[in-house]
Amino acid sequence: MSYQKTPLRSRSSLGSYSTTTGSGSSLSRSGSNPTPGAKPHVKVTDLRRPPSSRGFHSGSPQPQQKQQAPRSRPGSAMGYFSGGSSSRPPTPSFQRLEPYTGSITVSIRPNPYSVHPFQPAPWDLDVRENSISNKQDQSSFSFDNVFPADASTTNSHVYQKSCSEIVKKFLHEGYNGTVFAYGMTGSGKTFSMRGENHDPGFVKLAIDDIFHIIESNSMSKIQYKLNVSYLEIYNEKIIDLLSTNPSSNGSDLKIRDDSMFGNKIVGITSPDIISKEQLLSLIKRGDTNRKTSATDFNARSSRSHSILQLKLTTIDIMSNSEQNATLSLCDLAGSERATSSLERRKEGAYINKSLLALSTVINKLSASASTSANTPAPPPSSEHIPYRDSKLTRLLQPALSGSSLISILCTIHLGSGSESTNSNNQFISETYNTLRFAARARNIVMNVSRNKSSSLGESPETLKLIEELRRTVETQKTELQLLQNHNGMTGISNNTSTGLTEQNLKISQLEGENAILNEKLEHLTRLTDLQKTETIILKNDTLNDLLGSGIENNASQVMMSNLEEFYKRVNYEMDEYKSYINHLENQLELQHSKNSLSRGNETSKTLIEPSVPDPEMEAVLKDQEEEIWHLKELIKDKDHIIKSLTKTTKLRRLMESNSANVLEKSEDHASKRTSVRNLDANDKENSTFGELKSFKISGSRSPDIEESSRFVM
Ligand SMILES: Nc1ncnc2c1ncn2[C@@H]1O[C@H](COP(=O)(O)OP(=O)(O)OP(=O)(O)O)[C@@H](O)[C@H]1O
Numbered sequence: 001m002s003y004q005k006t007p008l009r010s011r012s013s014l015g016s017y018s019t020t021t022g023s024g025s026s027l028s029r030s031g032s033n034p035t036p037g038a039k040p041h042v043k044v045t046d047l048r049r050p051p052s053s054r055g056f057h058s059g060s061p062q063p064q065q066k067q068q069a070p071r072s073r074p075g076s077a078m079g080y081f082s083g084g085s086s087s088r089p090p091t092p093s094f095q096r097l098e099p100y101t102g103s104i105t106v107s108i109r110p111n112p113y114s115v116h117p118f119q120p121a122p123w124d125l126d127v128r129e130n131s132i133s134n135k136q137d138q139s140s141f142s143f144d145n146v147f148p149a150d151a152s153t154t155n156s157h158v159y160q161k162s163c164s165e166i167v168k169k170f171l172h173e174g175y176n177g178t179v180f181a182y183g184m185t186g187s188g189k190t191f192s193m194r195g196e197n198h199d200p201g202f203v204k205l206a207i208d209d210i211f212h213i214i215e216s217n218s219m220s221k222i223q224y225k226l227n228v229s230y231l232e233i234y235n236e237k238i239i240d241l242l243s244t245n246p247s248s249n250g251s252d253l254k255i256r257d258d259s260m261f262g263n264k265i266v267g268i269t270s271p272d273i274i275s276k277e278q279l280l281s282l283i284k285r286g287d288t289n290r291k292t293s294a295t296d297f298n299a300r301s302s303r304s305h306s307i308l309q310l311k312l313t314t315i316d317i318m319s320n321s322e323q324n325a326t327l328s329l330c331d332l333a334g335s336e337r338a339t340s341s342l343e344r345r346k347e348g349a350y351i352n353k354s355l356l357a358l359s360t361v362i363n364k365l366s367a368s369a370s371t372s373a374n375t376p377a378p379p380p381s382s383e384h385i386p387y388r389d390s391k392l393t394r395l396l397q398p399a400l401s402g403s404s405l406i407s408i409l410c411t412i413h414l415g416s417g418s419e420s421t422n423s424n425n426q427f428i429s430e431t432y433n434t435l436r437f438a439a440r441a442r443n444i445v446m447n448v449s450r451n452k453s454s455s456l457g458e459s460p461e462t463l464k465l466i467e468e469l470r471r472t473v474e475t476q477k478t479e480l481q482l483l484q485n486h487n488g489m490t491g492i493s494n495n496t497s498t499g500l501t502e503q504n505l506k507i508s509q510l511e512g513e514n515a516i517l518n519e520k521l522e523h524l525t526r527l528t529d530l531q532k533t534e535t536i537i538l539k540n541d542t543l544n545d546l547l548g549s550g551i552e553n554n555a556s557q558v559m560m561s562n563l564e565e566f567y568k569r570v571n572y573e574m575d576e577y578k579s580y581i582n583h584l585e586n587q588l589e590l591q592h593s594k595n596s597l598s599r600g601n602e603t604s605k606t607l608i609e610p611s612v613p614d615p616e617m618e619a620v621l622k623d624q625e626e627e628i629w630h631l632k633e634l635i636k637d638k639d640h641i642i643k644s645l646t647k648t649t650k651l652r653r654l655m656e657s658n659s660a661n662v663l664e665k666s667e668d669h670a671s672k673r674t675s676v677r678n679l680d681a682n683d684k685e686n687s688t689f690g691e692l693k694s695f696k697i698s699g700s701r702s703p704d705i706e707e708s709s710r711f712v713m
Contacts, residue, residue, distance in 0.1 A: 104406045104407070104408060104441050104442055104444050104446070105144045105145075105162060105166070105405075105442075106143045106144055106145075106407075106408045106410065106438045106439075106442040107143060107144055107145035107146070107158070107408070107409050107410065108130075108132055108141075108143050108146045108147065108410050108412060108435070108438060109158055109188060109192060109409055109410070109411050109412070110123075110125070110147070110148075110187075110188075110413070110414045111149070111187050111188040111412070111413055112149045112150055112151040112153070114149070114187065114412075114413035114414050114415045115149060115414045115415045116416075119415065119416065120135075121135075121149075121414045121415060122134060122416050123414050123431065125148060125149065127146055129142065129146075130142055130143050130145055130146040132435065134428075141435045141438070141439050143410075143438060144162070144442070145158075145162050147161075149414050154199050155191075155192055155195045155202065155205065156199070156200070158202075158409070159201075162409055163179050163205070163407055163409075164205075164209065166179060166327075166405045166406075166407050167206050167210070167327065168209070169405060169450075170312065170325050170405075171209065171213050173450050174314070174323040174325045174450040174451040174452075175325060175448065175451070176325055176326045176327070176328075176399065176403055176404035176448075176451065177325075177326075177327045177328070177405050177407070178327075178330070178396070178399040178404040178405070178406045179202060179327075179328070179406075179407045179409065180329075180330035180331070180396075180406075180407075180408055180409070181193050181202075181331050181408075181409045181411060182332050182355075182358075182409070182410050182434065182437065182438070183334060183335075183410050183412055184334050184335050184412065184430035184431070185301055185333075185334030186334065186413070187334060187411035187412055187413050188411040189302070189332060189334060189409075190331055191411075192409055192411060193330075193331040194287060194331065202329055202409075203283060203329050204280070206310075206327065206329065207276060207279060207280065207283075207310075210312070210327075221316065221317040221318045222314060222316055223317060224313065224314055225272065225315065226272070226279070226310060227272055227273060227310070227311040228242070228270065228271060228273055228279055228282055228309065228311075229242065229265070229269060229309045229311075230242050230282070230286035230306070230307070230308045230309070231265065231306070231307050232289075232290050232291065232304040232305065233304055233305040233307075233354065233391045233392055234303060234304035234350075235304075235346070236350055236390065236391055237252040237391075238252055238253040238255065238265060238391055238395075239252070239253070240253055240267075240269050241285075241287075241289045241306070242268075242271070242282055242285065243269050253267055253268055254267075261326070261398060261403075262397060262401070262403055263394065263395065263397065283308065286306075286308070290306055291303040291304045291347075302331060302334070303333060303344075303347045303351070304333055304351075305330065305332045305333050305354065305392050306330065306331045307328055307329075307330045308328070308329045309327070309328050310327045310328075312325050312326070312327070314453075316453070319455075320455060321453045321454060322454060323451055323453035323454070325451055326404075328399065328404070330396075332355065332392070333347075333351040333354075333355075334351070335351065335355050335430060335434075353390065354391065354392040355392075357389040357390035357392065357393045358390070358392055358393050359437050360386055360389065361385055361386060361387060361389075361393045361400060362437060362440050362441050362444065364384075364385050364386070365385060365400060365444040366441070368385075385401075387400070387401075400444075400446075402446040402447055402448055403448070405448050406441075406446075408441050410435070410438040412430075412431045412434050413430065414427075415427050416428050560655075560656075564649070566645070567642075567645040567646075573638065574638040574639070574642060578635060580631065
């Protein structure tokens with residue numbers, strides 16, 4: 001439902017329900033809402049207001065003397081449902097210049113106990129004519145309903161006449177309805193709205209109607225949702241009567257403008273209703289919370305305005321649409337003169353102030369309606385209506401601006417007051433005020449339109465599915481976001497791994513260079529060793545020559561000592577190499593165990609991923625193995641050299657023995673052979689690496705030496 005301030009117009013949309021009456025009313029039943037601002041279809045001859053069309057009024061006398069020229073007026077919301085004729089009852093004459101062109105349903109109900117049994121009442125009631133006139137000044141007022149000052153007139157009867165049609169329109173057609181009781185203190189407002197056990201009031205009767213409809217439609221395709229809120233305006237504070245929060249008790253709720261409902265009260269309790277009993281119990285609790293006190297005029301006077309709101313949502317499953325409507329039932333505090341209690345006077349001041357504000361708003365609306373009825377194109381909406389002068393008018397603003405059908409029940413005292421309560425003639429004055437207020441309210445014309453039903457769009461199942469899909473999309477979005485975040489992090493780790501790869505590349509480059517350098521070193525070492533070997537060979541050759549030439553002992557001894565020196569150095573170098581090889585082998589082992597450990601860890605980390613051999617590590621291991629192999633080769637060479645040297649040493653010793661026994665050259669070959677064989681045996685013992693490369697001791701030599709050289713091949 002969207003709320004729009006409706007401009008005042010000369011007749012209510014409800015007037016479209018009025019039919020031509022036998023009395024000459026020509027309001028046509030158009031079947032559609034009239035165009036805002038359009039004048040009703042009225043014949044020139046019909047400008048006089050027709051007499052009442054109600055059957056029992058047909059014979060009633062026409063309003064008498066001093067009758068103001070009657071004007072045509074639209075029917076009220078109640079007219080259509082009043083049974084039989086739909087035309088409004090005639091507007092009776094009124095000597096004062098009070099226009100009656102309104103469509104708000106206004107009813108008058110006197111308090112039956114307000115007439116002094118021994119004093120004549122100053123007012124005449126004409127129940128048939130729905131009029132009331134003052135006996136003294138002959139002023140007469142006519143309304144939609146004037147009830148008798150009779151205790152037998154039940155709330156139910158008053159409700160049927162003044163309220164039930166609005167409730168029906170609220171229930172069946174989506175109209176908002178506002179019913180309020182207005183009148184002097186003690187005149188019977190609360191009695192009418194709340195009622196008593198034996199005579200339930202409007203609230204209970206409306207709830208009965210609502211639940212009757214809800215229950216009778218329980219098997220149909222119509223579903224209802226009902227919410228209730230209950231507030232009071234006490235000393236210009238809006239108080240939630242249904243609040244269960246003790247801390248919020250008495251706190252002033254704020255009113256906010258609302259595009260849907262005109263205004264709304266922020267934070268008011270509005271529970272879902274599931275049963276009539278629950279609703280009645282809630283209202284009873286609210287009634288208990290309402291401020292009441294004893295005054296000079298009423299033992300249980302309401303010191304606040306109360307507004308009970310029932311919000312009904314009607315869901316049509318077939319058309320998959322819903323319609324909202326609000327029924328507001330207001331029990332206003334009574335206007336009153338100063339009472340004896342100071343606190344009551346203070347409350348009374350607030351009450352009177354807000355009632356004055358309501359009265360002013362009604363006057364203005366009424367005046368606008370009169371103007372628009374008499375002028376062709378008035379701009380009623382431009383008129384300032386002081387709704388904001390009080391909380392009451394602020395809350396009633398949407399209703400008074402045309403969003404709601406309105407029924408006002410004005411309760412009055414028929415007596416003149418009593419001297420005991422210092423209210424002599426006060427009642428007459430108050431009743432006059434009430435009647436004027438009621439008359440002006442009745443003059444107000446509004447174009448009230450029903451709330452539009454809005455399509456729910458989708459069936460509940462589809463809505464559920466949509467909701468599920470929406471949730472799935474949300475979940476997927478979150479997952480996507482997580483993945484993106486993860487990828488962002490992976491990007492960082494990729495960068496890191498890129499850095500690592502670059503580092504590894506550098507390492508492998510360096511290792512490559514290192515390997516080349518090592519190779520060079522090894523090559524050079526080999527060359528050196530070769531040179532040394534050649535030197536040895538050279539020396540051996542020299543030795544052979546020596547042996548062959550028979551040089552002197554001294555010179556050969558120098559040469560031999562040089563050879564021994566060389567031999568020692570080579571031995572030392574060989575030890576160095578061996579220790580280096582050991583070191584490398586240890587490192588290799590260590591590296592192997594580390595690799596197997598890290599591979600084991602990787603396997604346990606990945607669990608299902610097969611362990612992929614690290615090519616870099618493999619290459620390093622291969623390099624190291626190669627290095628070890630080369631070193632072993634070197635050692636072989638060194639070993640070879642050592643063997644050569646050892647042989648040379650033995651030869652030297654042989655030479656020494658030869659030189660010592662130059663003349664004993666003739667010693668038998670057998671002993672020489674034995675020596676050479678022993679030498680071979682030693683050679684074999686010293687050989688660590690198996691077969692060694694032979695080297696040649698050239699030059700002329702003795703056959704024995706030649707033979708010994710051959711042994712080591
Ligand atoms: N139509 C009625 N029939 C029987 N009793 C009534 C009727 N109207 C009022 N009364 C009685 O008159 C007394 C005052 O009525 P009520 O409390 O309803 O007045 P009120 O307008 O609400 O007053 P206030 O503004 O001070 O709250 C009550 O005891 C109530 O029972």
